[in-house]
Amino acid sequence: MARFAQVAVALPIDRTFHYSIPDNLAEEIKIGKRVFVSFQNRAVVGYVVGLSDESDVKDVKPLVSMIDKEPVLSEEMLKLTKWVKDNYCCSWGEAIAAVIPAGIKKGREAIGSRLKASEPPAETFPRSTPHDLMEEQSRALKSVTGSVDKHEYRTFLLHGITASGKTEVYMQAIEHVLRSGRQAIVLVPEISLTPQTIERFSSRFGGHVAVIHSRLTPAKKFLEWKRIKDGKANIVVGARSAVFAPVKNLGLIIIDEEHETSYKQDDVPRYHARDVAEERARLNSCPLILGTATPSCEAYHKALSGEYKLIKLTKRIDERLLPKAKIVDMRMELATRKRITIFSKVFLDAVANTLKAGKQAIIFLNRRGFSTFVNCKKCGYVVKCKRCDTVLVYHFETKKLLCHYCNYTANAPDICPSCKSDYIKYLGLGTEKVESEISHSFPHAKIARMDSDTTEKRGSHDRILGQFKTGGVNLLVGTQMIAKGLDFPEVTLVGVVSADVSLNIPDFRASERTFNLLTQVGGRAGRGEDGGEVIIQTYTPGHYAILCAAKHDYEKFYHEEIIARKELQYPPFINLTKVTVRARNDALAAKVAGELKQAIARQAPSMLISGPAPAPILRMRGYYRYNIILKNKDRPAICELLKKVLGAFRKPYGVLIAVDVDPVSM
Ligand code: ADP
Ligand code: ZN
Ligand code: ZN
Numbered sequence: 001m002a003r004f005a006q007v008a009v010a011l012p013i014d015r016t017f018h019y020s021i022p023d024n025l026a027e028e029i030k031i032g033k034r035v036f037v038s039f040q041n042r043a044v045v046g047y048v049v050g051l052s053d054e055s056d057v058k059d060v061k062p063l064v065s066m067i068d069k070e071p072v073l074s075e076e077m078l079k080l081t082k083w084v085k086d087n088y089c090c091s092w093g094e095a096i097a098a099v100i101p102a103g104i105k106k107g108r109e110a111i112g113s114r115l116k117a118s119e120p121p122a123e124t125f126p127r128s129t130p131h132d133l134m135e136e137q138s139r140a141l142k143s144v145t146g147s148v149d150k151h152e153y154r155t156f157l158l159h160g161i162t163a164s165g166k167t168e169v170y171m172q173a174i175e176h177v178l179r180s181g182r183q184a185i186v187l188v189p190e191i192s193l194t195p196q197t198i199e200r201f202s203s204r205f206g207g208h209v210a211v212i213h214s215r216l217t218p219a220k221k222f223l224e225w226k227r228i229k230d231g232k233a234n235i236v237v238g239a240r241s242a243v244f245a246p247v248k249n250l251g252l253i254i255i256d257e258e259h260e261t262s263y264k265q266d267d268v269p270r271y272h273a274r275d276v277a278e279e280r281a282r283l284n285s286c287p288l289i290l291g292t293a294t295p296s297c298e299a300y301h302k303a304l305s306g307e308y309k310l311i312k313l314t315k316r317i318d319e320r321l322l323p324k325a326k327i328v329d330m331r332m333e334l335a336t337r338k339r340i341t342i343f344s345k346v347f348l349d350a351v352a353n354t355l356k357a358g359k360q361a362i363i364f365l366n367r368r369g370f371s372t373f374v375n376c377k378k379c380g381y382v383v384k385c386k387r388c389d390t391v392l393v394y395h396f397e398t399k400k401l402l403c404h405y406c407n408y409t410a411n412a413p414d415i416c417p418s419c420k421s422d423y424i425k426y427l428g429l430g431t432e433k434v435e436s437e438i439s440h441s442f443p444h445a446k447i448a449r450m451d452s453d454t455t456e457k458r459g460s461h462d463r464i465l466g467q468f469k470t471g472g473v474n475l476l477v478g479t480q481m482i483a484k485g486l487d488f489p490e491v492t493l494v495g496v497v498s499a500d501v502s503l504n505i506p507d508f509r510a511s512e513r514t515f516n517l518l519t520q521v522g523g524r525a526g527r528g529e530d531g532g533e534v535i536i537q538t539y540t541p542g543h544y545a546i547l548c549a550a551k552h553d554y555e556k557f558y559h560e561e562i563i564a565r566k567e568l569q570y571p572p573f574i575n576l577t578k579v580t581v582r583a584r585n586d587a588l589a590a591k592v593a594g595e596l597k598q599a600i601a602r603q604a605p606s607m608l609i610s611g612p613a614p615a616p617i618l619r620m621r622g623y624y625r626y627n628i629i630l631k632n633k634d635r636p637a638i639c640e641l642l643k644k645v646l647g648a649f650r651k652p653y654g655v656l657i658a659v660d661v662d663p664v665s666m
Contacts, residue, residue, distance in 0.1 A: 087271075141176075160314075192484060209237055212224055228246050241273075327550055343437065360493075374412060376539075378423040406611065448464050480517060494534045575635055576631060
C-alpha cells in the first residue's frame with residue numbers, strides 16, 4: 001500500500017507536493033480524488049495525481065481529509081490536464097480546476113446528492129430523421145466513419161460554405177459513433193449556443209444530449225457533468241469548456257466554426273479548445289472534425305500540408321447562390337459629393353428600396369471602442385508601422401501615433417504622406433452614431449440596435465431579435481453580434497458601413513477577421529425567396545480581404561494572407577506567446593516589463609523577442625499593461641523557459657505578470 005500521495009493544488013505553483021497517507025484513509029485513497037491538505041497553514045483542496053512509497057522531502061505532513069467517495073478525475077483527464085499545464089504555462093492544479101465544474105470545486109459533494117433526486121425528465125422534442133446525404137456529404141461522412149471504425153486519431157478540416165450541410169454530416173457521424181457504443185463531444189461558439197442549435201441535436205438524439213454553457217447555474221452545470229460521468233448522456237454539446245466533459249469512451253470530437261476566437265480561454269488556464277481537442281482525440285485514438293466556412297489560417301495551413309485531412313462541401317443544399325457583394329469606394333463619395341459622409345448614395349438608395357418593398361435590412365459596423373486610427377479620406381492611406389505592418393494607433397494623451405507591437409512612435413501627420421491632401425481623419429465611428437444618422441435619413445423606419453451596450457440586460461438579446469423576427473423592426477443596426485447564425489428570410493439587404501474598422505485593428509489577424517466577418521454578415525442576406533444584396537463600404541476597396549469576401553473566394557484570400565504571415569513570421573509559421581506585465585503605476589509596469597524582457601533574453605539569447613510595448617488598451621481596470629511577445633515554434637519549451645525565468649524573477653509588490661500562449665488578441 002502506498003505511503004504518500006502526490007498532490008496538485010490550484011495555485012500558480014508549478015510543482016506537486018507529497019503528503020503522507022494516514023491509516024484511516026489508506027483504504028479509500030485513489031488517484032483522481034480530491035483531498036484537503038494543509039498548505040502554508042491553510043486548508044486547501046488538493047488533487048491526488050499520484051501515489052508512491054517514496055517522498056521527495058523528509059518532513060512530510062499528513063493529508064487532512066478525503067473529499068470524494070469516487071475519483072472526480074480519470075486517468076485520461078490527468079494526462080490531458082498535464083498536457084494543458086505543459087503547453088499553456090500554468091500549474092497542474094490550475095489546469096485541473098478548469099475541468100471540474102464549479103459546483104463541486106469547493107468540495108461540496110452534498111450538492112450532488114441533493115440535486116440527484118430532482119433530475120429533470122428528458123425533454124421531449126419532435127424527432128427529426130436523418131436526410132439522405134448529397135454526394136459531397138456522403139464522401140465526408142465516409143472518411144470520418146472510417147477513422148471511427150479503425151479507432152484512429154485523425155483531424156478532418158470540413159470546409160463547407162454556409163448551408164452546405166455540415167451539421168447534417170456531424171449528426172450522422174455521431175449516430176455512427178453511438179452505434180459503436182461510444183460517445184461524442186460537439187463544441188460550438190458560446191454565441192451560437194442558442195435554443196435552435198440545442199433543439200437540432202435534441203430532436204435528433206433526444207435525452208442522450210447533455211448541454212454545457214456559461215449561462216447554466218453551477219448546480220445545473222454539475223448535474224450535466226454528473227449525467228455525462230455516469231454515462232447517462234452520450235452526446236455533449238457545449239462551449240469551449242465542454243472539451244473536458246468526462247465522457248468515458250470518446251469516439252468523436254466536433255468543433256463547429258473552428259475559426260472562432262471564443263475557443264480561446266482568456267483566464268488561467270489560457271488554453272485553446274481546438275488544440276486541447278486535438279490532444280484529447282489523440283489520447284483516445286478517435287477522429288476530430290473541424291467545421292467552418294472560413295477556416296483559420298492555422299487550420300488551413302495544416303490541411304494543405306497534409307497534417308489534417310481536408311474535406312470540402314462546395315454546394316449549398318438549396319442550391320441558392322450566395323449573393324455577390326457590391327463594394328462601394330468611399331473615396332469616390334468624397335470626390336463627387338465633396339463631403340465626408342457615413343453612408344454612400346448607393347447605400348442610402350438600397351435602404352430606401354428595401355423599406356419601400358416592405359423588407360428588412362441589417363446594417364453592420366464592427367466598431368471596437370478602443371483605438372482610433374489615422375486614415376486619409378481622399379486616397380485611403382492608413383499610417384502603419386514600418387517594422388510590423390500593423391496600424392499605428394493614435395493616443396490622445398500624447399498626440400502621437402504608436403505601434404502596439406514594437407513601440408515605434410511617430411508624429412500624427414497633418415497632410416497625407418501619400419497624396420498630400422489634408423483630408424487626414426481620425427476614425428472613431430460607432431454603431432450608436434450609425435443608428436442616429438440612419439434615423440435622420442429614414443425618420444419613419446423602425447430601427448433597433450444590437451451591440452454589447454444594448455444587450456447588457458438579461459433577455460434583451462432575445463427581445464431585440466424577437467422584434468426583428470416578427471417585423472416590428474425594419475432596420476437592425478449592430479456589431480458582430482448580428483453577423484452570425486441569424487436566419488431571417490425577410491432580410492434582403494446587408495449593408496456594411498465600414499469594412500475598414502476590423503481591417504485596421506492593431507493585430508496581425510486583422511485581415512483574417514475582416515474576411516470572416518464580411519463573409520458571415522454577407523451570408524445573412526437573401527436567405528428567403530427574394531434573394532438579397534450586400535453592400536460593403538470601404539476606403540480600401542483594393543484590399544484582398546474585402547475583394548475575396550465579396551466574391552466568396554476563400555482560397556484566394558488564404559493564399560494572399562499566408563504570404564504576409566510568412567514574411568513577417570507570424571502564426572501558422574511560428575507560435576506567439578504574450579507576456580503581460582501590469583501595475584497601477586504606469587512607470588513601474590514599464591520598468592518591470594523591461595527588466596523581465598532582459599531576464600528572458602539572458603536565459604534564451606537566440607529567442608525572437610519584441611516589446612515591451614503598451615497593450616492596445618494600455619490602461620484596463622486601473623492597471624497599466626505592457627506586452628512582451630515571444631516567437632517560438634515549441635510551446636512546451638517556451639513554457640519551461642518562462643516558468644524558470646518567472647520562478648527566479650523578483651517582481652515588486654503590486655506588479656502582476658500573466659502568460660498567454662497563442663493569444664488571439666494582442
Ligand atoms: P451547415 O451546417 O453547413 O450550415 P446544415 O447542415 O445546417 O448546413 O444544412 C442546411 C439545411 O439543409 C438544414 O435545414 C438541413 O436540415 C438541410 N439539409 C442538410 N443536408 C441535407 C440533405 N442531404 N438533404 C436535404 N436537406 C438537407
Ligand atoms: Zn511596430
Ligand atoms: Zn491621401
